[in-house]
Amino acid sequence: xxxxxxxxxxxxxxxxxxxxxxxxxxxxxxxxxxxxxxxxxxxxxxxxxxxxxxxxx
Numbered sequence: 001x002x003x004x005x006x007x008x009x010x011x012x013x014x015x016x017x018x019x020x021x022x023x024x025x026x027x028x029x030x031x032x033x034x035x036x037x038x039x040x041x042x043x044x045x046x047x048x049x050x051x052x053x054x055x056x057x
Contacts, residue, residue: 001013001014001016001019001031001033001046001056002014003031003035003044003046004044004046005037005042005044007042008037008042012035012037012042012044014033014035014044018033018035019031019032019033019056020032020033021048021053021056022045024047028047028048029050029052029053030045030046031045031046031048031052032044032045033045033046
């Protein structure tokens, strides 16, 4: 799945094993990924559509 890292200002491809499905406070489904880029850990979120959330589970 593709995430966008705001700090690095670039798109990052993340393996599905590193992605977990979470629910935001407003009830929307999201994907959370923690990846290591150039030796630093980054946590990224992506708001999902209902169809994408069903595919992820």
